[in-house]
Amino acid sequence: MQVTETLNEGLKRGYAITVTAAELDEKVTAKLKEAQPDIEMKGFRKGKVPMALLKKQFGPRVMGETMQETIDGAMNEHFEKTGDRPALQPDVKMVNEDWKEGDDVQVELSYEALPEVPEVDLSQLSLEKLVVKAEDASVDEALANLADTAKDYEAKDGAAEDGDQVVFDFVGKVDGEAFDGGAAEDYPLVLGSGSFIPGFEEQLVGAKAGDEKNIEVTFPEEYGAENLAGKPAVFECKIKEVKAAKAAEIDDEMAKKFGAEDLEALKGQIRERLEAEYIGAARQVMKRDLLDKLDALVSFDLPPSLVEAEAGQIAHQLWHEENPDVHDHNHDKIEPTEEHNKLAERRVRLGLLLAELGQKAEVEVTDAEMTQAIMTQARQYPGQERAFFDFVRQNQQMQQQLRAPIFEDKVIDHIAEQAQVTEKEISKDDLQKAVEALDEE
Known part of the structure; x- marks a missing residue:
């Protein structure tokens, strides 16, 4: 040979x-x-x-x-x-x-061939870790939001307003004939909740207990039931009661509704949750800074085929985001722009660098981490979790899609451990601005 x-x-x-x-x-x-x-x-x-x-x-x-x-x-x-x-x-x-x-x-x-990736002295990287404490005002705001979700409704005199709850009987008819699923008794509807088809709830504003109203609406063209989609309908309504919202009292009893022993315990849980959210957001900011600095540090030849494939994927994804009504791929070929190509080069360069650093550091994704990732994804398919789990186990490409972000995050953690990291305490608002700036770049 x-x-x-x-x-x-x-x-x-x-x-x-x-x-x-x-x-x-x-x-x-x-x-x-x-x-x-x-x-x-x-x-x-x-x-x-x-x-x-x-x-x-x-x-x-x-x-x-x-x-x-x-x-x-x-x-x-x-x-x-x-x-x-x-x-x-x-x-x-x-x-x-x-x-x-x-x-x-x-x-x-x-x-x-994959290129030779140059050595990087990670100890020379300087990173800033943003730290945000959960202030009392933020905890109180979260408590108020919880109280709003736990609110009750009390009967009131007078006309229904946006935000009130209307209890009523109704019968829906199309072409004078009642249709399946179009009737209910003592139905509690919060006006402004968007629970009913567009135009319905607005017509109940001003209604009083004892009123009878015919509400005329048109079902949306994309309505789930084909026999009703796009058709005009009349709902014959009998108003039983109008109720005003009453926020729950922020006390130990409310705390128990959310599984806490008392109000102080609930505040502690909220504080922990908020600070966990802040840590996650701060990590995204530091990760972007880390990747930017790595990108500026290294330069090497990139496989044209990888860059071309990545640019095509970026262009295709962005096109679908700009055209959300198109769910299939029956459209003209999307040509990547210069901006797409530059972004693709960055992603390929950083991907190869992180892969090299991860390999040298012997970073691995454990079976337990993969199982957790699969279970998290499976929760998006209620009732089909087992089928999804089995599908992933038999699909190498799907496994790689789930493994890749876990591997990347572990490599990022490894790099941060080697770098010079200083902490900087900031406000929640400043953290929010830093996160919003990531989307603008």
């Missing part, structure tokens, strides 16, 4: 591999000899079938297997010898497509 370099330009590599007919025949013969003792054929005793007959009967199939094994072996040997790591699946093409038995096999191997 002969391997000859045909291309060495930047990260692009090309090789011509020749496997001689004699080498192939020798390997085919060896395979058949190994199997010969177990082969039976009419007219011959087991293990006594002549080699010439074996080659005639099984040679073509064994030849195909041998060619594939030989080429795969040549590729593996090449990568072990050169130390090259292909950026994507290598392109392997048989040159002499009119090959027949007795000919040499000529193969072209081409790929883009």
